[in-house]
Amino acid sequence: DTAVSQTPKYLVTQMGNDKSIKCEQNLGHDTMYWYKQDSKKFLKIMFSYNNKELIINETVPNRFSPKSPDKAHLNLHINSLELGDSAVYFCASSQESKGNTEAFFGQGTRLTVV
Amino acid sequence: GENVEQHPSTLSVQEGDSAVIKCTYSDSASNYFPWYKQELGKRPQLIIDIRSNVGEKKDQRIAVTLNKTAKHFSLHITETQPEDSAVYFCAVHTGANSKLTFGKGITLSVRP
Numbered sequence: 001d002t003a004v005s006q007t008p009k010y011l012v013t014q015m016g017n018d019k020s021i022k023c024e025q026n027l028g029h030d031t032m033y034w035y036k037q038d039s040k041k042f043l044k045i046m047f048s049y050n051n052k053e054l055i056i057n058e059t060v061p062n063r064f065s066p067k068s069p070d071k072a073h074l075n076l077h078i079n080s081l082e083l084g085d086s087a088v089y090f091c092a093s094s095q096e097s098k099g100n101t102e103a104f105f106g107q108g109t110r111l112t113v114v
Numbered sequence: 115g116e117n118v119e120q121h122p123s124t125l126s127v128q129e130g131d132s133a134v135i136k137c138t139y140s141d142s143a144s145n146y147f148p149w150y151k152q153e154l155g156k157r158p159q160l161i162i163d164i165r166s167n168v169g170e171k172k173d174q175r176i177a178v179t180l181n182k183t184a185k186h187f188s189l190h191i192t193e194t195q196p197e198d199s200a201v202y203f204c205a206v207h208t209g210a211n212s213k214l215t216f217g218k219g220i221t222l223s224v225r226p
Contacts, residue, residue: 040218041218043219046214056213094214102160103205
């Protein structure tokens with residue numbers, strides 16, 4: 001009955017590989033996000049989707065491609081992984097149509113590129 | 115875009131003392147101001163929030179105050195306990211583009 005779940009929890013991969021992280025929310029929320037948390041703990045927004053439509057695309061390399069097949073899912077695909085991509089990636093969701101509500105986070109995916 | 119500044123970056127207090135963390139923002143259209151707590155290895159979780167039409171909100175040992183004119187809001191924790199030790203993030207919501215922007219976080223250490 002987890003509200004926001006993402007898989008995998010840990011991901012270790014070599015430079016140059018392509019990997020995906022999946023996120024699902026069962027809260028009925030209309031907005032989903034991807035955040036990157038680096039080693040200094042800074043939470044930086046990468047993407048935001050509202051009802052499957054891309055709303056925010058921060059200055060993220062185009063090796064990162066989000067995909068939202070439906071309102072409950074927002075996956076993140078990363079091509080040609082680099083050492084600097086190592087971080088914890090958090091998925092989150094909120095109900096924007098109700099205005100200014102709490103964002104619920106997934107447990108995070110710790111990506112290590114070697 | 116929105117610029118959220120959080121200070122100090124680290125804070126150490128004695129158990130039982132109060133802790134205050136301040137956050138400033140730049141976009142006057144911002145209308146929702148949550149505070150998140152992140153324990154080591156865990157996800158960020160909401161602890162308290164305030165909306166732009168309210169000046170203060172309290173929930174047991176924690177409170178948040180908002181000064182819209184000065185564009186800053188603060189988290190107050192009273193009677194701190196060791197389990198309050200964590201990273202605290204302020205965030206600012208701008209409704210126009212469904213964006214929640216986080217401050218850089220502060221590491222709070224409560225010494226027993």
